[in-house]
Amino acid sequence: MNGHCLLEIKNLDAGYGAVPVLFGIDLSVCAGEIVALVGSNGAGKTTLLRTISRILPARGTLRFAGEDLLPMTPEATFSRGLVQVPEGRQLFGGMTVAENLLMGTYRRRDKDVAQSFEQVYALFPILKERRRQLAGNMSGGEQQMCAMARALMAHPRLLLIDEMSLGLAPVIVDQLLVVLQEIRAQGVTVLLVEQDVFAAFSIADRAYVMETGRIVREGPVATLADDPTVRDAYLGTAG
Incomplete structure (x- = not known):
């Protein structure tokens, strides 16, 4: 990982009212990275983004650029560049x-x-x-x-992108992936939430795999792409 950790999440629990959705999430995004968060529909990816943006209450550690986000409003979080x-x-x-x-x-x-x-x-x-x-x-x-x-x-200092490829033709997705790399080159850090694991892995430095509200795999994209479990579940190439 290059640069300091812009977003730090440790042991984060969150949900909707009395319904828990996220369990003990540990995740970090360092300045200058593109980090992918992948998983099937309903895994909790959007819930995590809504929690980071302070739309949903949470317990645990949630810090952005060294500041504690948990007591902040969505407006305050947005104003800080998230x-x-x-x-x-x-x-x-x-x-x-x-x-x-x-x-x-x-x-x-x-x-x-x-x-x-x-x-x-x-x-x-x-x-x-x-x-x-x-x-x-x-x-x-x-x-x-x-x-x-x-x-x-x-x-933004950190751009959170939720399901960028949803419903789009592959040629459009490819164009947007190129733009994301240009955005990163301009100094914006990116957390990309995607069901399209091929697309996410094609540009990300690191990735987290989420299942039923938990992070089950994490690491450099090249390592995860070679993980038989990840390949079988998300890349369609068991090996």
Whole structure:
């Protein structure tokens, strides 16, 4: 692992009301990494992201850039640079692309957003072409690009991306994976939650495998890809 640990999670339990979902989660993301969190649908991946973003209560250790996140509100967490791209994009369909992007800046203290627009348009040229189009009228892939660009407008230190590939054609997923590597090169750390293990492993440095609310495997992607259990369950190549 390179750099200091930006996100530190130890022995974290969380759930919905009296229903426990996460059990003793240990996970870290260091500055400059792309870390993948993979597992089947219902494993608890989205619950973990919602917990990190402080939407759900939790017990244990949850620290970001050295600060204790547990007592923080979602707004305070967001303001510190921990920004989530939610599953299903959750754009404002009746607003234009540019208006959606502007929503990402609402907690920024600086008001010079012109440069940010140019930066995200450089990553996603189609959004510049479609900037006056209603977000709800775009394709799924374009909406995912818009959701990622909106998050980048917030100047994230850590980008949490939930099921980026869901419902998208492989060619679009490949384009987004390239963009994620460019985002990392620009200094943004990424935690990528994915059911598509092939996609996640193709760009991640390290990965965690989650099953029924627990981390069952972790390590460098190359090591996990050679793990017979992981290959059998997620890569379809038992060996």
